[in-house]
Amino acid sequence: GAVVSQHPSRVICKSGTSVKIECRSLDFQATTMFWYRQFPKKSLMLMATSNEGSKATYEQGVEKDKFLINHASLTLSTLTVTSAHPEDSSFYICSAQKTGTGGREQYFGPGTRLTVT
């Protein structure tokens, strides 16, 4: 299988605080991971591409200083929402590509529901 986990599944934080979301590939190595954001009743929007050992590549319009991404190992990428505000409330989903497979498939995590009060 190709299992991706996310932690936490749900988090509530106060406005102005930071929150970290972890994305792990449990049974495979992932050189590349992706972070998506899903608004209510909307599609998924790619936020950034996370490459192990290098800086993330952010999509246009995504604030890199607000959404900090670290991909320190082949099985772990983290997304930190800094100084969170209510408009950051959303469903965040990560995905991972198996290393060496040509990148034809992404395996998705179950998502993290962030609520900023």
Place this chain on the structure above:
Amino acid sequence: AQSVTQLGSHVSVSEGALVLLRCNYSSSVPPYLFWYVQYPNQGLQLLLKYTTGATLVKGINGFEAEFKKSETSFHLTKPSAHMSDAAEYFCAVSRGGADGLTFGKGTHLIIQP
């Protein structure tokens, strides 16, 4: 640039009837195409994918899709709908490699008993 258009934000079919969810794409390079399903408050599960080769692709749960380059389409079908098929369905395109996916807006499939 790539884009995906899913016609119909909501599709309702009777149990046992044919399911047809439409997807059209635009891509400047030969695309990789995917269909994902999402159940409430869950992540995405891959139904099927087209990369190269046979244009009719069979996936899980009895779904299949056909890549038609001339029509830039990748419609998803299932001969007989089941109540458990009720979910949100997303069509997506990528250029392959270490490239993120571009998703359509999704189609909510409703199954009538």
